[in-house]
Amino acid sequence: MDLQTPPQPVPDADSAGFWAATAAGELRLCRCADCRRWHQPPLERCPACGGATGFELVSGCGRIKSFIVVRHPAVPGYLEDLPYVVAIVDLDEQEGLRLPGRLLDADPARVDVGRAVRAEIVDLPGGDFRVVAFRLAGPAP
Ligand SMILES: [Zn+2]
Known part of the structure; x- marks a missing residue:
């Protein structure tokens, strides 16, 4: 097993727009053109109105909903970063609009639910993809 290369995304018809945006350094999420609701994961049609x-x-601003501290090399490619934090972030745009991502340069002891974060697009080692990560963006609540 290659311990240097993280698993790579596999874009499909629904997520291709997301990956095209991250490749351009932008965080774009799926939004209904009619009712304006955001949807993550992306869908071809809005489940609320069709x-x-x-x-x-999106702004990329949000707050940590939940997180884990990774202390063992469960995923290839991040050995030198251990321990690191993976967070689920509630984005400011809409209640329940959530994205997962690594929390960059954060001391796990200083991370907590409710902390403000902002998104950043970073290179994914081992391929051509760029992915969403987060950084702490303000003081502890
Ligand atoms: Zn809709």
């Missing part, structure tokens, strides 16, 4: 969806920029 409207067509597209990808629109």
Whole structure:
């Protein structure tokens, strides 16, 4: 097993717009053109109103909903970063709009639910993809 290369994304018809945006250094999420609700994971049609969806920029600002501290090399590619934090982030745009991502340069002892974070697009080792990560963006609540 290659211990240097993390698993690579496999874009499909629904997520292609997301990956095209991250490749361009942007965080765009799926949004209904009619009722304006955000949807993550992305969907071709809005489950609320049936409207067509597209990808629109989000602020990348949010708060930690939950997190884990990774202390063992469960995923290839991040050995030198151990221990590190993987967070689920509630984005400011809409209640329940959530994204997972690594929390960069954060002391796990200083991370807590409710902390403000902001998204950043970073290179994924071992391929051509760029992915969403987060950084702490403010003082502890
Ligand atoms: Zn809709």
